Amino acid sequence: MRKYFLSLAAVSLFYTYSQACAWSDPDYEYFNLFTQSIIKDKSYLPFLHSYSTRFYADFKPSEIPDENIDAWKRFFNNQFSYAETDYLVNKMSINDLNALKKGNTTNPLLIKAGPGFYRKYSEAVDYLIEAKYLEPYMRIKYVANPNAFFYSGPQNTLNATSLDYQKTISALTSLYNTARNPEIKQRYGYQLVRFNHYTRNYDAAVHAFKTYVQPIQLKGAPYIMALDQLAGAQRGLGQDSEANWNFFQVFKDSRSRKESAFVSMKLSDTAAFNNMLKRAQTDEDKNMAYFLLGYDEFTNPIPVMEKMYAINPDSEILKVMAVRSINELERSYLPIYYYDNSNTITQTDSADNPAKASTSTTSVTEKKELSFWQKVVRFFKNLFSSPKKGDSDTATEEDDEKLLNNPNRIPLFTKNNYYYDEQKKDFLEDLEKFTDKVKEKTADEYWQIADAYLKFLKKDYKASTEILQSIKTSNPEYKEQIQRMKLLNDIVSQPRIDADYEDHLMKNYAAYFKDQPDQKKDSTSNADYYIPSPSTKDFLKDVLANRYFLQGEDAKSFLISNKLSDLQYGPDLNLVKNVEAFYRKPQKTEFEQQIIAENLDDVGNIDAFFALIYGDHAMKLGDFANAKSYYVKAQNFSGIPRKDWSDQANTIVPMKYATGAYNGFSNIPDLVFGHNVWVSYTSSPAESMEKEDYSAFPFIKPSMNKLELADALLRLKQAGNSKGAKAAKANQLIGNLLYNTSILGYYRQLFVMDLDNTNGGKYDFQNQKRKITYQYYYKNFPSLSYLEPDNFDLSIGYYNKALSLSTDREQKTRILFQMASAEQGKYYQYEANSNVNIDYSDPKWSEKQDAHQNQLDDIKNQRYRTYFTVLRNQYADTQTAQKLMGSCSYLDYFMK
Template sequence: MKKVIFSASLILLAHTNANACADHDADYDYFNLFTQSIIKDKNYLPFLLTMSNGFHDHEHYDIRNDSIEDWQKYFGKTLSYADTQLLVEKMSMDELNAFKKGGSENSVLKKLGSYNKFHEGIDYLIEAKYLEPFMSIKYVESPNAWYQTPAEGSKDVTQLDYDETIAALTSLYHAARNPEIKLRYGYQLVRFNHYTQNFESAKDAFREFVQPLKLRTAPYYMALDQLAGAQRKVNMKEEANWNFFQVFMNSKSRKESAFTSMKWTDSASFKHLLEKAENPAEKNMAYFLLGYDDFNNPIPMMEKMYDIDPTSEILKVLAARSINELERRYLPGYFIGDDNDVASNSSDKSSENDNEVATGEISFWQKIKNFFSGLFRSNKSETPKKETSLSDKELLNNPHRIPFYTKDVKNSQEDFLNNLDKVTFKISEKSSDEFWKITQAYLAFLKSDYKKSSEILNNVKTSNPEYITEITRMKMLNDIVSQPRIDAEYENYLMTNYSALIKDMTANNDTPDYYGSQDNSTKRFIRDILANRYFIQGEKGKSYLMSNTLSALQYNPDLELVKSVEAFYNKSDKTVLEKELIAKNIDDVGNVDAFFNLIYGDYEMRQTNFEKAKEFYAKAKNFSGIPRFDYSYTEGEPMQTARRSYGNSYDGFSHISSLIFGHNVWESFNSEESQSMKAENFEGFPFIKNEMNKLQLAEAVIQLQKVGAGKNVAASQANQLIGNLMYNTSIMGYYREVFVMDVDNQMGPKFHFYDQEKPNFQYYYKDFNWHSYVENNNLDLAINFYQKALDKSQDDEQKARILFQMASAEQGKFYLYAEKQTLKIDYDDPKYEEKQDAFAKKLNNAQNEKFRTHMANLAKNYGNTQTSKSLQEGCSYYDYFLKTH
């Protein structure tokens, strides 16, 4: 039994980079609201759009094997499809021989009655089951083979005597009287010759044993498939393509393999196919295959298919694929754009070589993808209003209202949505199938023309259960997305009219996961719509809780958002929807009021508003620890979840060491605090306890601040201690987790120098915990207190220590500055090294001019102190500075 224990923080880290993983599934990146599989001919389900597999995932659909259906007919419909499949594919040869001898008790065989009634078919199945284990081409391993070799003892076709097998099958063929059974022996003869690589004999066998029977049942296309394979081997490419094409057209269960076997090397291959097509159905199918190829624009092919047969079922396949392509661009699982993730701060960034790079010709589908990428990018200057008093018209026209559609198209030929709409309208006028009306309604929905979409749907009359399901869902979507404002009245309307949906959305398995697990279901889409509506209405707290749990605020404790969430939590007159759908995401954080007050207290401490921090911390005394969870997995058993127990360790509020007022001996976040930190040698502050909670810490700092207002040595020491506290809890400090709702100082995203921009949520707060951020720059505040300490100090050794601490804070400021500077340069730039060197020089000059002032002061004026000498021995950075300046 293998047991694995891991923490929620590790899950978050893994999920943040999930899209880079090899098992990423592109079919779950968008909201699949239009059900592709409502096409009536389920044999074409494999050819619906998918990005994850060679063919559409259709394993749960009932695509029947036409060979089994032919066997059903042979047995006079005495067996069900399942019984026939069991007889043909599963039943042993011994069982059939026993039936032949009259001794079988098999329930399926008993349904057939006697052996004599179907003796030719039973004899064929006995022979086929004998041959089947050998029906594979002999494996010859390549010297460079990376794949697994066949298991020892496996069989292949070379283990059968060729002459004896051909003679036996030929004899059985001639002895059979039933043409269907004859045809199956003919198939075996073609296949056996193909697999033994007697390709000319395979062609002869088809001509001698299959063609004369003039049957076009399943075994014929099985034999034709084998003939095409043999033709491919003797370089009869056009003939092979044509025969695979015939198999594709006429076989239900062999469409995938036949399509895979067809080789389209150039336009001439399709031209030959069209020239050979003898009837409209064949021409129609040829155009379908051309439209199916994803490097082509399917709409012209749909137009040609329309001219041939506007009622063609395969037209729906191209239409469904095209809609799914639009959904992937237009209805992503979460709406982001280049400027949505993080607030733009271009003024702080330097760039070089910003000239556009010329690109070559791009494919039609790439143009479509590029175009629809623009559908969910908005002008950076268009920021949503924060007021809650927006009019209905303003809400409806808000550029951040999802789903949204932009009409800024430079070239109308690239407006795939409109072109598809036009061709589906033409087809709907000629075809009586309501599929095309549903398609038109859905395209109107994508265009945000909800009125037109609803009007079309209301006029659709159908008894098809799949169509009815799709229509019902689309009517609901039109209703919800067209509503200008989601207020209490409309929330009650939703609970009344869509109670089943809301009930489904409140199920436990739909609660947002710790690490943001999503699926592309309709209920998730409705969650996004409601979250977006609340967001642009200014109800940020409700928007947040539509997609996240309360505990996730720890990852990005934005003050404005936290206040809005708290306001919703304290709302006394919540609607039923608010209680059932939103408030349920207020998960286990212990005492909720303490959770909010701790966030507020931490914020005030970071701003050095110590009195305010004390007030909030006084209300957070019942805080039960930052809500993290540990997951325990034992193989074969369900995942076990337990809230983390901190014991005597820091839990977000308690167990803070007095070393938080000290200075670091060496910079090592992984070491124990006793190794990394050293206490200052000040004994005049007895209110600093060895271990404190945050309320006691705030009280101690307030006392220090009062002492620091004086002009004596104690005032200098007090300000130095406060400076240490602010530095130690900054991004540079050993205790950097203390005021940012984190549990340890390890390199989490809150402590990255390179990702210090505040997330700019423009649409909603979905996947909120993917953006772990907190305003964490205490460095200037630390320097301010150090400066007060320096001004009031009378001791050169203390001044040297203070200046080094100020220099350390200044170095942190440089790291933050440097990460915002960028150099855009191509590797093939002939001046690559020259520009790299110039950029490095620019940063070095900036560091010397702006970020080493206190280091220079220390070296110049206090270089002879014992503190300076000790620092030179223990700090390579300071030693390097002294040697180079």
């Protein structure tokens, strides 16, 4: 991981190939543009689609009213609101109710109820007093499994067995017999069933239900609660079929207990489901049974939905199945990050520009050759059009139809990297046909909205918009969904995002692209620890990033998804040039200025940032004069933009560089011209590196910035063009610097926008083997790293010159060893490009692997041991060779 504390680079690991990690959350990996919760019956909210939790939980509990509270509200003749009734039943203390009974209440709600409240509802108040007395004990006694692997923690000592069984049963039976109101009477019956269930007197619980609950011909909330307890007792008796059926009735008739009833049902096999379906007599029961089947088996929901449709096209639970199906599809069509499973990276020789290589290889159409007349027309169009009209400097020549039909135009079906992806199927066509059929049979506008959304996923934006325009509804949730989809269709259907359309975006949809004042993070909070849920704004930016990319506008595609500072993680020169060209563009549209260009402002001095990238690139190529010309412009560089935690501000802030610390431009030690004592990147410079004799070159300072370093290299190069020992030393020092700043060197971070040499992806020869090809956009740019491979022949060239000029055998030994080290780098590059993929299931895997390794060893010894061989044959007797053998085990092995 990059040295960027809690940076986008770290966060973006959440979205890429590492998404199978334990902390990855699949419910944060799509945009949820079709709001699942617009279903009318909110009691089914827990059964909406979710991967991170067993049940959907992205709603307020108050959205599912409790039928028990509703029953009490009606019982009190709607004298209280729902919230007041909930307070009275669930939260008010038993002391307040006893005070009411004695006529001296001080509770504001009971005072509001009036002095005659207890007289009118005495049986209800007496029941609530008894229920509140029992409630702390109403749980089953936990009995730990002695073989349990996990410790469940301390248990609540209060449970049903804490009460005297006979006294409690007698009291409840007496209260039952005394009560005159049937509903209150049934509530006492519920308490009898529950108490017996929780004391594990399962037979008595079943008897209590038949004796005290069932005879009262009421099927409201008290009956449902008692039935729930009866089913639990039947489960305790091993009567699984009866228990399943009664839990099923609770699931069907209750609003607030559906989730717990579903958990309590055990439909673990086909026989259990078939038994339930056989007992289902009404269409409603059969429909509900099919819903449970479809909920548990969700690889392809259409067959089950067809059965539900045949029973009742107006069924609310059919809409639940449909919205789950839409959500399943949406996860594949609208993930938060598109990546290509088969061609994310290509060999380095595939193309100079990864973005352009991607665009050219994935487009289904070839660039059309213009006729002479078309060229004339285009010439005059460009001549007389306004600057705004000719705004896309890098726009491709594809016409609108080709852009609309580009196979990489999102949304499109893709697969992510989760275990369940192998089960995913693209059933969009089937679901669209099904939805088309249902909307003809029902008046609920939901099905029209769903149909319009599926057509949006299919990229049939015209049909989607026509459906949306025709919908007449008063449902506020439906209206909001329709409005959002109209916006999506407008933006996604646009063939080319040009200046005029950018003006249209700012005029009509600016709020979707800007953070509103109340949405911005508090600078004193630690909200940066958490990844925000993907939003419509994020999706729209993805769409635009994709469109700009396909149009060839790389800079805008990059900047709408990334910060300018993100270029530090993979400073591809072509992309950098495009981004700089956008930065310097004189007449930006309002959208470019306010939405895209805002991502430029996080690197301090922008000119210096670009100059440093170019200067570093020139240094890697050994072009010291060009590097110096760029470093002159980089003197105001404020440091590689990194983040750090601030205890004082309690948040993440731009990192401040300590005095004397390397910041990407300044404070480079003269050890960069030295040589390795041993290879240890984690050791201090004094332990790993040793100085050369710089006395002949006073311009090499103990500490330099990159401008001074480039100047020193130019002077060394000039000195190296003469003859003698000084020239030999000058060339040797240049060779040292080039090697020390290569992927193998102790100072490998100097010219690749890094702060230290800590291991990471950019220092992996395997990564340098391949060049990233972006197929859809530049989103999550920091999460993939690529650096141009080092040209070790540059350092070898300078060493060779030093070797030919030197007459000192000790110096020649040192030079040869450095040349051999650089040659080793060439071998590592060859090896990284020569890997073979041998199927591990191949019975001859080990044999083939050994043969390949033997082949590599032969090539290494034949082609990449030139300078080790010369050192062994001609300089083995030098003191330097003996010293090197002591610190380099491989040289010691090779010499022997």
